[in-house]
């Protein structure tokens with residue numbers, strides 16, 4: 001199988017999640033090439049052809065022009081699949097590429113099953129497996145779903161140019177100024193839907209204080225308005241990599257894991273011994289957090 005991976009350059013650097021594209025390729029034992037609008041000084045390490053276009057010429061985000069570059073690389077590589085990240089870049093670019101190639105698009109792939117691609121639906125409550133009926137196919141992969149393979153090797157660089165008008169001009173990127181930055185926190189205690197009510201946030205805050213940690217959250221807690229959006233950890237929230245991550249009443253959806261998989265030690269507290277967070281936790285305490293959190297906080301306080 002031949003894959004054309006579409007790399008992503010974000011905020012003047014290669015996006016870390018790009019490694020997951022190679023994890024997917026390894027799973028399929030596929031031959032790989034990549035197209036990247038980036039810089040020669042900042043390339044992924046891998047064995048294969050790299051079609052490189054200069055980010056200063058084509059911009060970090062210019063979907064029409066990037067589409068022309070991907071199509072040009074696809075014309076030369078004739079891949080079985082064009083594979084992007086399911087990121088704001090990928091989900092904008094992938095349909096444009098699929099329409100131009102008259103190819104099926106499967107977006108948000110989280111796994112492989114029986115020759116089909118697994119995607120989550122109904123807000124992650126169900127999974128469906130689909131088999132595209134075209135060749136090539138265009139895929140977007142959920143960041144974190146296929147691991148973050150350590151990369152090695154040096155690609156054979158081919159320079160790429162493409163004509164093309166653009167109907168969109170990107171004026172720049174900005175971050176909301178919230179004063180909350182979890183990305184550099186050394187410890188985070190996160191609250192999930194399992195806390196049950198806003199009142200129980202006090203238990204999470206008390207543990208965070210005892211540990212000198214920041215408070216984080218899963219999306220339902222933010223959607224309920226119990227905590228600020230800047231505290232959301234996950235695919236559509238912040239990417240965090242603290243030394244300690246405590247997940248309180250969090251099931252461990254792929255979207256949440258995508259944001260905290262870089263954590264050092266993971267402690268999870270959950271009433272369900274089969275919750276998926278157990279697959280990534282170093283310790284899973286099967287308990288009601290309303291009982292357990294005050295005990296843990298008291299133990300920590302007694303040791304200080």
Ligand SMILES: Cc1cc2nc3c(=O)[nH]c(=O)nc-3n(C[C@H](O)[C@H](O)[C@H](O)COP(=O)(O)OP(=O)(O)OC[C@H]3O[C@@H](n4cnc5c(N)ncnc54)[C@H](O)[C@@H]3O)c2cc1C
Pocket residue numbers: 123124191192193194195196217218219220221232233234235236237238248249250251252253254255256259269270271272275287288289290
């Ligand atoms: C496009 C998209 C982007 C998304 N982005 C994000 C994102 O960035 N971040 C994110 O978090 N989610 C995101 N989601 C939502 C995600 O799919 C899940 O719905 C969400 O992560 C679930 O949050 P949760 O684990 O808190 O809740 P649930 O999945 O409902 O899990 C609650 C857990 O609490 C446990 N529990 C219940 N009561 C107790 C108790 N008393 N004590 C201990 N444990 C208890 C339960 O056993 C369960 O495991 C996204 C979804 C989509 C479709």
